[in-house]
Amino acid sequence: METYIFKFSVCLGIFWLVYVLFLERQNRHHFKRFYLLGALTLALIIPKLTITEYVEPIDTTYETAPIFINIDPDLIEIPTEEPSFFDLETTLWFIYGFGVLLFTLRFVINLFKMQHRISKNETVKNQSFIYVLLQENLIPHSFFRYIFLNKIRYESNHIPKEVLLHEETHAKQLHSLDIIILEVLQIVFWFHPLIYILKHHVKLNHEFLADQAVLRQGVNTKTYQNILLQFSSNTQDYQFSSAINYSSIKKRFTVMKTQTSKTRVWLSTLLVLPIIAILFYSFAEKEYVEKEESSTIEHVEHIKDELKKAEELQIHYVDQNAVEIYLKKYDTYEALRTTEPHYINKSKQQQEELDDLFSDLGGLYYRMSKENKAKVKRPIASISPYAKITLNGETYFKKQSELTAEERATLPPPPPPPLSIQNTNYNLKEEPIMVILINRNGELLVKNNYTSLENIESKLKTLSKSFDDSNSVFVRIDKSDASEKTLKNVIALVRKYDFKIIQADAPLIAPPPPPVKQTSKGGPNAGDMQSVYNPSFLEYIIEMENEDATFYLDDEKISAKEAKAIATNNSGKRTNMTTQKDADGNYLVKLSSAEKKKIYARSIELRVLNENSYVIDGIKATKETFVDVFNQLHQDITPEQRKNYMNIHVKSSKEISNKEVWFIFNSLQDYGFYRIVAPNQEINRAKGNTPFAIESHVSIQDKPTAKEVAEYNDWAKQLKKETLAAQEDERNGKTANYPIVKQKDLIKYVGIYKRMTSTQKENSVELPIADDELKTTGLKFPPPPPPTKLNQSFTNTNDKGEIIEVVEDPQPEKQESILPMVNAKTIKTGKIALTRNEIKDIILSTKNGKVTEFKFKIPGQPTQFIKSDMLDMDAIKHLESAKKDDQLVLFALKDGSNSEIAPIVITVTD
DSSP states (O other): OHHHHHHHHHHHHHHHHHIIIIITTSSOHHHHHHHHHHHHHHHHHGGGOEEEEEEOOOOOOOOOOOSOOOOOOOOOBOOOSOOOSSOHHHHHHHHHHHHHHHHHHHHHHHHHHHHHHHHHSEEEEETTEEEEEESSOOOOEEETTEEEEEHHHHHTTOSOHHHHHHHHHHHHTTHHHHHHHHHHHHHHTTTOHHHHHHHHHHHHHHHHHHHHHHHTTTOOHHHHHHHHHHSOBOOOOOSSSEEOBGGGHHHHHHHHTOOOOHHHHHHHHHHHHHHHHHHHHHHSEEEEEEOOOOSOOOHHHHHHHHHHHHHHHHTTOOHHHHHHHHHHHHHHHHHHHHSSSOGGGSOHHHHHHHHHHHHHHHHHHHHSOHHHHTTSOOOOOTTTTEEEEEETTEEEEEEGGGOOHHHHHHSOOOOOOOOOGGGSSSOTTOOOSEEEEEOTTSOEEETTEEEOHHHHHHHHHHHHTTOOTTOEEEEEEOOSHHHHHHHHHHHHHHHHTTOEEEESSGGGSOOOOOOOOOOOTTSOOTTOOSOOOOOOHHHHHHHHHHTTOEEEETTEEEOHHHHHHHHHHOTTSOEEEEEEEOTTSOEEEEEEESSOSOOBOEEEEEEEEETTEEEETTEEEOTTTHHHHHTTSSTTSOHHHHHHHEEEEEEOSSOOOHHHHHHHHHHTTTTOOSEEEETTEEEETTTTOOOOOOOOOHHHHHSOOHHHHHHHHHHHHHHHHHHHHHHHHHHTTSOOOOOOOOHHHHHHHHHHHHHOOHHHHHTSOOOGGGOHHHHTTTOOOOOOOOOSSOOOEEEEEOTTSOEEEEEOOOOSSOOOEEOOEETTEEOSSSEEEEOHHHHHTOOEEETTEEOOEEEEEOTTSOOEEEOSSSOOHHHHHHHTTOOTTOEEEEEEEEOSSSOEEOOEEEEEOO
């Protein structure tokens, strides 16, 4: 609130200065009127506007501090005494509320006085105006279309026509509306001096407008000024009305004589625009949003992007799957390449598409085994048999067989032959202890599984304990900027543990420097290997955790997780550490802070991006990971300590609902907090208050609509009629044809009936299964006859509450039910969890062969019918709308046989 008042005041103050310095003495009174009202409006709105700035994703990598850092933080100690109810903040709000109450009463009383003055006096209608004839000897004034005049003067014609015209102008131009708006603002901002100043300028400008209207009727300026002096007043009994005021007479006389040049008019008008722009960019809220890939890209760009993403998974495919994928892409490429016109005559966009496809095929072909390469054709360059020549500033295409020597010299040299590993200093007979693959996106794979640098480091650390000079790590890279960057990190990590690196492109990797003898654990220690690295604070804690060490903070036992949190979060604080062994030879790590047992104020910034997305002190989180992210922060203190001095500052560019505040409040009970400060409320543990109540909408949502009630009545009447008829036939010895009740209909209409209000139930047919008339005749809902046709029904409820139901049409013959296969693996449970990239490359099949068609359902998207054994481009495009933990359904699978194929539920894992 304080920030908003400050921004509002600065904006309003600048607008007021511009008015006083450049606009007030001009005779463009209509523009000035809207400028003053617009200035108030913009000053109110600009601090609430949001400028969205797209930034790169937040890097949550922590820089760990060395063990001994002597930097004392500037912390604020919280007083230990209990907070008083009448603190400064409460007192200020009490004073503000009292002022609002007084000004509201004043506003209501003035309105009542105005209405009373109109109702108790005689009125005379004159065209669109109403003259109110007063007994009091007051100067003429107006309120909307009511013009108040002294009755004796009016009836004796002692009120000049110029005065009447002046007041009629006030009424015609609705000046009273401006005053009412200012009076309402004055109630809210009664403490703000600029509101009173702007109100004065608005009223004065009204007088300028009325004076201008009178003079435009040909009235002599000198005569009119004398009349104004006669009818002016210094009284303040005209809060809502427009009256001739003596204190403004001198300024009005000056403005009457002023003539504004057109140049000055244009310059002053143009000045307003940059002022608004500067205020907007200076005082609007800044919202920083991480860049995300757009889901509405052009079709060709989408294809290229998906092909690049698919490459990540194609490393996994072996044997027949790799060949099938290659052949499908090869067929697509050949169809585009051989379609007229030739590559050199195609558009630039088509050429880029062919180049990307050729590059993708080359990557697939390169990763194939020799056996698979023998089964496929190597891709032909789309530019063949031409070459692209750039000579003397011109670029053109020419057949390679027709190139001159000068033209051939411009072509890039052929790539050097691959450097065989024999040319390096490595022994071919040496068996690598680990094979690391780095794909084009810089992601790491070991044994065809995605992994991270941390996991690789853990494995290398374990292997280093049995150090062997012959051990090597094989690194294979699919070159790109991202993979080159990752390669450097991998090289540094491998050398850290003194392993040798085998890499096909060996010249890129400089030979490792000779190992430096370093120590840790207070070393050297018995059993140290060839080198023991000198770790940072965090690395040392992790190392000791792997040694099953016990950790203490200020002589109190803590967990390894808490010790790592201290190492991560205590940058800038001196932390002493002692390592020793107990009688059993186990490590004890004792930490002690420079200052103990002091209470300091701490805070965490929680930014709400949307309903399920947050940034907590720079770390992205969802509702599922909300508590986990908080549990990473400030773990050097206990939950009980956090309850005394941890402040959670909740911010958002949008309005934060009470439901959202309740979620934060409930989620952080175990974590511990002292205050939760949201834009519209504050929860203070010392005061024992809770978030605002959540408005209940359950009754509105649950109450069925009139259409639903009508559908229920039609269903219940028909069911009751058919059931009673069947029972009558049964009593008469005839064949009883009971109606077959579909389970989904029963669930639907029973649900509608249960949601009805008592009034709706009274006016509706009673639920058939509870109908007394049917119950006395022994109503039963028999199951349907034994099926001669397989009728499959499948339902699934996702986390959004959407019920996905699939009912297969009965086949003309009895069908055999078989299980589907995804990427040649049988799905026995009907459920599977995959990443988006894995979903994009699934290949469906059965024991009978390929799937020929299927239906694909994504929550919130229409069901798609796909005639293939894999997702088409439209399905992949819609897949971008799926969220983590969404459940996608593949059903109505067909493989060309008469078999019934079970549906598949895929849970999105990223």
